[in-house]
Amino acid sequence: MDLRKTIIATLCVIAGLVLVFPSAQPVRCGGKLSPKEILDRVDDLFRGISSHGRMTMKITTAHWKRSLTLEFWSEGKEKSLIRILAPKKEKGTATLRVGNDMWNYLPKVKRIIKLPSSMMSASWMGSHFTNDDLVKESRMAEDYTFEVTFEGEREGHKIVEVTCHPKPDAAVVWGKVVVTVRRVDYLPLNCIYYDEDLYRARTMIFSKIGRFGERRLPTVMTVVPEDKPNEKTEVVYEEMTFDLDLPPQTFSLRSLQR
């Protein structure tokens, strides 16, 4: 069953990243934030009016290693479009997501396929992401109860650690999420996700803080699954612009095929 969803995984994950990541609010420095404000800031860091950019995704599995260059567009948390620029074999392959619907365009056969909802709601076994990354319409501060569990120095950084437990009625897949941010500017360092039995499931590491326009944010994100420590997916943002005016037809089936 592992490979069954991996294709979609790759494409969807990318789409998810575009959605989650691209537009960041400028972060003010200084001033002590409450845990709610920290979570909101981490959430908002990855959300905005719109974005456009380029990134490289390096996937390492036990059997292969590859690097994809991707161009992406996003608007709000509902719409995203992502297109593979390289390698050549997959050039032009694109994924469009509008709300809960997803389509893939396959240039080799010149066809669009709509992904079945069963596959979107299933967990992405074999990939390094989960569907939660993809359909992330929730906010941490709304779906979880949270508290600061550590504040001080760790590995040379002044950090704040916020531990989140899902609210009983929240539709989330994790049993616990531990978010660590830098004390100085509240940029995220890592998120550790625990499954329903509170076993560590995967780690998301944020690094290489860089600047795109006015925004400072981590430009590299690495996901390491706990059960396959030799595997990982690394996303490097290379170019990004935020809050630009995208024509409405950007997120249409027609533009998917272009």
Next chain:
Amino acid sequence: MIILRIAWRSLWRNPRRTLITVAAISLNAAILIVSYSLMEGFKEHAVSNATNLVVGEVQIHVPKYLVDRSLYKSMKDPKAILSTLDRHDVPAASRSYGYGLVACENKSAGALFWGVDPTAERNVFDLAKHMGEGTFIPNTPAKGIVLGKKLARSLNARIGSEIVVVVQAADGSLGNELYSVTGILKAAGESMDRTAAILHQADFSELFVSGGRVHEIALNSKGKLALDELATLASQVAPQAEVKTWRQLMPSLSDMVNMFDAGIWIFGIIFFLAAALGVMNTMLMATFERMREFGVLKALGATPWRILRDVAVEALVLGFVSAIIGTMLGLGVSYYLMKTGLDLSMFAGDYSIGGVAFDPVWRATIRLKTVVTPVVVMWMVCLIASIYPATLAARLNPVKTMVRV
């Protein structure tokens, strides 16, 4: 020889009694042969239906392949294994598997792709004949695809529909291709119905960039070799591989067959008891009828042993004649039921138990045990039934015996 002649003569001294006894015994033997053959037929039919479709009698995989069906757990040298099996005259087919996505117009679903060698499937298995609509993929690769029944329904696919396929290839790239539906399978168990998407092995290798990886070799001698013989051969041919018999691959069917075997035993004992009681009654009557005669013999100086012997030989001869008639009768009816079968389609159409499809025609299977067991049992019953009254006669006082009767 004189004993046999005497026995033969005394049997025909009362032809009516003898004929009734012969009729009773042979009819009983025939009924037992037919019912045993029918039960055996049902059982073997269930097994061969299941194994001949795709599973085969024995399968070879890389160890632990069946746990996750990983694309990367492929066999080292499938061609060598296949050619060795061919040299041993064991029919076999190789298959590759991989997961992916199939789409037809705006419907899509997950599927398990099978890369098969259509020539081998046609020769060794019944899959190519198990078509609900259309035909199996042609022997030469032509971008044809065969879909499981429920998969085709959920895609709204028909014969000739264009199917878009997307998979994660073995090198991590995105494999995608267009295929055309050549056929849709008949119901063949839940998982096949829902997920099977069958391609030519060459098309599969191209789609998955898998360089001809093979994940499974299925052996099917169609009963020519015993199961353990075949499994031993498979382990010799592929020493590092995991060899599994259909009993391990289809545990529910295996359990069902074991249950059925137990059922045959229980019903067999009941049938045999009933038949034996009938025969015993006839034999007892026939011997008691002759008590007076035994008394006379004894009065003339026959030893008890001699009386016992005469009666036993008579019973054996009677049993022998009945066995021949009964076997002929039973074999004839069983043969008819093997060739033509009992058509049960007026009671039920195509049905399946535990994912195994059954024919609505119930056929018998004639095996050595289905003929020999009833005949031997009947013969024994004959002997026992005659020896008991003969012993009584041999031991009794001749005068009393003659007077009493």
